[in-house]
Amino acid sequence: MNKVAFVTVASLLSQRKVQLQSAGDSRQIYYKLKSREEHIGDALKNEYDVIIVGGGATGAGVSLACANRGLKSIVLEAQDFASGASSKSTKLVHGGVRYMQQVFQLQEKNRMEKWDLVAEALRERSNFLTMCSYLTQDFPTLIPCKNLFDLGYYYFGSLIYHCVYLYYQTGGHTFKPPRIVGKDEIQQHFKFAKCNYGVIYYDGQFNDARMVQEVLATSSLKGQNMVNYVEIKKLIKNEQNKIIGVEAYDQIAQKQFQIKGKCVVNATGGWADNLRLMDDPTVSKRIVSVAGSHLTMPQKYGSRHWGYLIPKTNDGRVLYMVPWLGNMIMGTTERKLDNAIHDPTVSHEEYMWLLKSFCDEFDVDASEVARDVKSKWSGVRPLVYSSNALTTKEVSRTHEIEVSKSGLISVMGGKWTIFRLMGEQTVDKVQQLIGNNQQRIENLPKLVGDWTQFDHRKEIQVMMTMFDLPQSYAAYFLTTYGDRAYDVLKLIYEKPENKESLHPQFPHTVGEILYQIRYEQARKPEDILFRRTRLGFLDQNAIFTVYEKVFQIMAKELKWSDKFQKQFLKENFEYIRKLEF
Numbered sequence: 001m002n003k004v005a006f007v008t009v010a011s012l013l014s015q016r017k018v019q020l021q022s023a024g025d026s027r028q029i030y031y032k033l034k035s036r037e038e039h040i041g042d043a044l045k046n047e048y049d050v051i052i053v054g055g056g057a058t059g060a061g062v063s064l065a066c067a068n069r070g071l072k073s074i075v076l077e078a079q080d081f082a083s084g085a086s087s088k089s090t091k092l093v094h095g096g097v098r099y100m101q102q103v104f105q106l107q108e109k110n111r112m113e114k115w116d117l118v119a120e121a122l123r124e125r126s127n128f129l130t131m132c133s134y135l136t137q138d139f140p141t142l143i144p145c146k147n148l149f150d151l152g153y154y155y156f157g158s159l160i161y162h163c164v165y166l167y168y169q170t171g172g173h174t175f176k177p178p179r180i181v182g183k184d185e186i187q188q189h190f191k192f193a194k195c196n197y198g199v200i201y202y203d204g205q206f207n208d209a210r211m212v213q214e215v216l217a218t219s220s221l222k223g224q225n226m227v228n229y230v231e232i233k234k235l236i237k238n239e240q241n242k243i244i245g246v247e248a249y250d251q252i253a254q255k256q257f258q259i260k261g262k263c264v265v266n267a268t269g270g271w272a273d274n275l276r277l278m279d280d281p282t283v284s285k286r287i288v289s290v291a292g293s294h295l296t297m298p299q300k301y302g303s304r305h306w307g308y309l310i311p312k313t314n315d316g317r318v319l320y321m322v323p324w325l326g327n328m329i330m331g332t333t334e335r336k337l338d339n340a341i342h343d344p345t346v347s348h349e350e351y352m353w354l355l356k357s358f359c360d361e362f363d364v365d366a367s368e369v370a371r372d373v374k375s376k377w378s379g380v381r382p383l384v385y386s387s388n389a390l391t392t393k394e395v396s397r398t399h400e401i402e403v404s405k406s407g408l409i410s411v412m413g414g415k416w417t418i419f420r421l422m423g424e425q426t427v428d429k430v431q432q433l434i435g436n437n438q439q440r441i442e443n444l445p446k447l448v449g450d451w452t453q454f455d456h457r458k459e460i461q462v463m464m465t466m467f468d469l470p471q472s473y474a475a476y477f478l479t480t481y482g483d484r485a486y487d488v489l490k491l492i493y494e495k496p497e498n499k500e501s502l503h504p505q506f507p508h509t510v511g512e513i514l515y516q517i518r519y520e521q522a523r524k525p526e527d528i529l530f531r532r533t534r535l536g537f538l539d540q541n542a543i544f545t546v547y548e549k550v551f552q553i554m555a556k557e558l559k560w561s562d563k564f565q566k567q568f569l570k571e572n573f574e575y576i577r578k579l580e581f
């Protein structure tokens, strides 16, 4: 990043704009997003059609659907956006091959439900990748096979999965059919693999917490509001017991305030019962909180491009190994919790089970593997009891939308892959409730950083030349921000000190952090370390190196007083220390 003179950046970007226009490309180069303070300012004076409680995948999906139907909405998130399950997923955009398998199992009672679940998710899988090509990719997954029976079984299973996708196909993204692979090809990708053959099938993959940012940025540019660190404390009702607003607490300004709205959507994931009980203390609980843990391993244990699925571990569960941002993540476990918690710790049993399952499958040295673990993390799946479940054990993986007598719309369960559909279906209910009949937009909305025929390779070349960036850096900015990368780079090149690197092994600089504070509402170091960048998930040691630097950038930008800084460090140090292992 040396040759570009700071003064010339604006003119370079203007030249790029002219270049695009003369090529008939009408996309923007600058996207002026609102600051957190501007969103709060709007919230205090607006009256909304929809107040969305919860800023994870589900809340973001509802916000996008509101934007596309001309409804005015605000997302209120008690912690940071995507700080719940939505930053801790396996990062798969998938139909769920294991549910496909269950459709054909003799003992399976809910065959049709499982079929619908797969069909719906496969349809949305294509939509997901079409909406946001820069943050997603399709990726081959290997199912290792021990014998020819397994090979036939998994090949035909994957073929049916592919046929279901072809039958229900929507969106512009196409996936390749499954194929059989032999030892040589497997060894090229997984040098420690023991299997001789296997089946490759295709699914999608993405960067979950960044996806929330991209969806919210898209909604924001379409006039919607969103604020993090605002918790809903109370639902406000009129004399007819209908909800007309919420009482909220802004943790940053430490102020309570009211927001008026025609209806409230409860998109609080694992916390959905809290709001349902706030609305009506007599309702029965619907959410089952199940924690799932992952480990991050260096890439040498996996492949740069292929995923690996162990279809049956020693206790019958499936285990994924997924290449992600230059590393490999492995998960997940299932551990029932009494209540949803924000950052559940990875239990010793889960940690050992993950390591053991990995070491059983690959030809590796167990103690070396244990030393090489780079990060561990856990999130809570918000599963919903099926309304027709006979016992509490029959927990469905589908989603459900419930409308209470007072008008609280709770959207529960589901998965990341279908966030768009859940948003659309929730807004159908909103419209019935508030008497609005704006039709759904049939064309898929592209997210802010995307555009038709996004040519990644060409764009990376342009960025490398314009900013004298190494290829890996240009690729990082483009696959993280899409077209917004130019806004981020503009800020990085605005002042010499903005180019200062945070960590020698990562592409993050002071300017990028400033962008995340100003336009993505980062308000605590962990917002930057875990969700705006994904450092904490990739390398827990790296966050100890950069925490102080990030803290100082935030303190300066947000004008934190000395007293506030001391208090903040006292309150938050414990949080970071907990992650040390």
Ligand SMILES: Cc1cc2nc3c(=O)[nH]c(=O)nc-3n(C[C@H](O)[C@H](O)[C@H](O)COP(=O)(O)OP(=O)(O)OC[C@H]3O[C@@H](n4cnc5c(N)ncnc54)[C@H](O)[C@@H]3O)c2cc1C
Binding pocket: 053, 054, 055, 056, 057, 058, 059, 076, 077, 078, 079, 080, 081, 082, 083, 084, 085, 086, 087, 088, 089, 090, 091, 092, 093, 094, 230, 231, 232, 233, 267, 268, 269, 270, 271, 290, 291, 292, 293, 332, 378, 379, 380, 381, 382, 413, 414, 415, 416, 417, 418
């Ligand atoms: C381990 C694991 C792996 C997964 N893997 C995949 C996968 O590979 N692919 C896939 O498609 N899906 C996957 N999922 C599922 C997916 O991650 C979730 O379905 C999805 O993220 C849920 O999003 P959500 O917005 O409903 O919940 P959350 O992301 O948990 O968001 C709910 C938000 O509500 C906020 N909130 C709660 N109470 C209040 C209040 N009173 N006021 C304001 N805000 C409040 C919380 O702070 C939270 O941020 C996985 C889930 C887990 C846990």
